[in-house]
Amino acid sequence: MDTLTHIINGFAVCLQPINLWYTFLGVFLGTIVGVLPGIGPSASMALLIPVTFGMNPTSALIMMAGIYYGTKYGGSTTAILIRTPGEAASVMTSLDGYEMAKKGRAGAALAVSAIGSFLAGTIGVVALTLFAIPLASMALKFGPAEYFTLMLFAMTAVASLAGASPAKGMLSAVLGLMIATIGIDLQSGQPRYTMGVPEFQDGVGFVVVVVGLFAVAEVFRGMEGIYKGTAPEMIKISGKLWLTREEWKRSIGPIWRGGVIGFIIGVLPGAGGTIASILSYTTEKRLSKHPEEFGHGAIEGVAGPEAANNSDTAGALVPLLTLGVPGGGATAVLLGAFIMYGIQPGPLLFQNRPDLVWGLIDSMYIGNIMLLILNLPLIGIFVRLLYIPSGALYPLIIAISVIGAYAINGSVTDLYLILFFGVLGYIFDKVDIPVAPLVLSLVLGGIMEQSFRQAMTISGGNPKIFFNSAITITLVILSIISILTPFILARLKSFKGVTAEAD
Amino acid sequence: MADRVIFVSILVLAALYFYATEQLPSLEIGDPLGPKAFPRLLGVALVITAGILLLEILRAPKRASAPRTAEAKQSDRGTYLVIAGVVVWTFLFFLVFEKLGFVIATTIYLFALMAYFNPRKWVTNALTSVLFCVGSYWMFKILGVNLAQGILPY
Numbered sequence: 080m081d082t083l084t085h086i087i088n089g090f091a092v093c094l095q096p097i098n099l100w101y102t103f104l105g106v107f108l109g110t111i112v113g114v115l116p117g118i119g120p121s122a123s124m125a126l127l128i129p130v131t132f133g134m135n136p137t138s139a140l141i142m143m144a145g146i147y148y149g150t151k152y153g154g155s156t157t158a159i160l161i162r163t164p165g166e167a168a169s170v171m172t173s174l175d176g177y178e179m180a181k182k183g184r185a186g187a188a189l190a191v192s193a194i195g196s197f198l199a200g201t202i203g204v205v206a207l208t209l210f211a212i213p214l215a216s217m218a219l220k221f222g223p224a225e226y227f228t229l230m231l232f233a234m235t236a237v238a239s240l241a242g243a244s245p246a247k248g249m250l251s252a253v254l255g256l257m258i259a260t261i262g263i264d265l266q267s268g269q270p271r272y273t274m275g276v277p278e279f280q281d282g283v284g285f286v287v288v289v290v291g292l293f294a295v296a297e298v299f300r301g302m303e304g305i306y307k308g309t310a311p312e313m314i315k316i317s318g319k320l321w322l323t324r325e326e327w328k329r330s331i332g333p334i335w336r337g338g339v340i341g342f343i344i345g346v347l348p349g350a351g352g353t354i355a356s357i358l359s360y361t362t363e364k365r366l367s368k369h370p371e372e373f374g375h376g377a378i379e380g381v382a383g384p385e386a387a388n389n390s391d392t393a394g395a396l397v398p399l400l401t402l403g404v405p406g407g408g409a410t411a412v413l414l415g416a417f418i419m420y421g422i423q424p425g426p427l428l429f430q431n432r433p434d435l436v437w438g439l440i441d442s443m444y445i446g447n448i449m450l451l452i453l454n455l456p457l458i459g460i461f462v463r464l465l466y467i468p469s470g471a472l473y474p475l476i477i478a479i480s481v482i483g484a485y486a487i488n489g490s491v492t493d494l495y496l497i498l499f500f501g502v503l504g505y506i507f508d509k510v511d512i513p514v515a516p517l518v519l520s521l522v523l524g525g526i527m528e529q530s531f532r533q534a535m536t537i538s539g540g541n542p543k544i545f546f547n548s549a550i551t552i553t554l555v556i557l558s559i560i561s562i563l564t565p566f567i568l569a570r571l572k573s574f575k576g577v578t579a580e581a582d
Numbered sequence: 583m584a585d586r587v588i589f590v591s592i593l594v595l596a597a598l599y600f601y602a603t604e605q606l607p608s609l610e611i612g613d614p615l616g617p618k619a620f621p622r623l624l625g626v627a628l629v630i631t632a633g634i635l636l637l638e639i640l641r642a643p644k645r646a647s648a649p650r651t652a653e654a655k656q657s658d659r660g661t662y663l664v665i666a667g668v669v670v671w672t673f674l675f676f677l678v679f680e681k682l683g684f685v686i687a688t689t690i691y692l693f694a695l696m697a698y699f700n701p702r703k704w705v706t707n708a709l710t711s712v713l714f715c716v717g718s719y720w721m722f723k724i725l726g727v728n729l730a731q732g733i734l735p736y
Contacts (some may be wrong), residue, residue: 244635247588250631250635256624269606269617271606306660306661449731469697469699470696471696471707475710478714485679487685491679505665510584
């Protein structure tokens, strides 16, 4: 009963004109960012943190979240029209979406991805609304030891799922934790690893790291593409922006299934939108009566994955809001934003700031409606963005990154840092080291060390506290499993390969 | 090859991190663990990571990497030269950023990059660079964020 009141009050918060405006601004920026190459949701949320600093945190977070789920809508547009996913999670959409566009059904492909995104995004928010309270009340029992092991699990899951090699994922995660130890230690007041740079006493800001790794590095990769002359060709929108009865019938099933798959994958740490859309694509291909159409313009191959990667964003907010522990790179940036506004997400937030939590969740219902309008009748406006020559766009993205990084402290050190992390991100990409684990552990690093030390203080220095409750033991086992899974899978694969050859 | 370089780099980094951790003075007031315990754990985690990477390198099937053609190598070298050029140019930009101020430094920086990556459109490139810099400078001035004024009077 109490919860219902909070949910309804949340609508009162998010329907305030000022918050409606920020919801719109967020989803609008999200669509742009999704369409444009070179800048993704993580970097754009990070760049907005300094700008939104003086704002009411509820409005600021509503806008940030809008960017986060809005990018998924925009990402599909480029996947369909130029076969380049504007966002990693749209990669499956480019397979059949582009083929549909080549056959003159670009309008239908865009329509089904917008409608599918809307339906699944809404399914996701409904599920988020239902799951948030029970999970949050369970998390109230968490002590520092439980939190430490939970964060450990989130990190190992992201590390082992983010790339091809679990060792490189772990490397990325440990590097993030190490960067988090730079600066003054909060408990002892002792400066650590500042290397004589006074600016490092406050630590290396995660905004500069994210902007470097996600925006600057992406610009370097884009410039490489221009140099090599691999610019893709664009297909004009053709056909009505709507579905035939037949197409609609074929799409509705994949949308529902994709929505459910996406939400579940989103709640689990590590996997994220890309895996959700791949899972949905393979599911639809398996269920289909005509699997040979997949890859040649099957509408199910657009509807399912697009639905999955949108409800994934709502699912990913479940652990962030209820436990305060994000399960991926983009939600880690959102957590970073929460922390910078002085808000600690987690079970207590549901008790102390129901207005903020429910205002944020409820704004997603409205944001999804706005996105449907932006991405169906108004899609033509955003498609024009694709005509901006990338040779002019990439330099501008660096300039925007410079503004964002410099605006935080007005310090040139931060500029050198975005360049450093930009080069690092570019090299990491070349040698297949994923960057999402680094961002996640950089944001969690401080909290993780605090909970580690609190737990050890409680136990009087005895590490057995991490094996004392059923929750911690489960989480430790899950962490170990997530590190070992890729190895077991590789074993199984090579075993299968051997038997297949024997046949 | 790249993986071996990463393996060695991890070990070097772990050694440096351990050394830096031991250099920290201990202040154990009301905190039995002190500021060193967690970093030590991270150092150990890094060494374990190196171990797993070594396993991966040893277990990886010895696939003969496709022989790179001379042209592809040439193109790779060209790419890295261009990216290195952009990095150096960006570094120089940051070096003079506060002396010249945001508007002048960024306009020059943008115009040069666009001249290379978006060639022959001199007028559009020049207009975009100038308008973007002046526009964003004033927008942020109104928002109360000062983007390095430099040598300009206002």
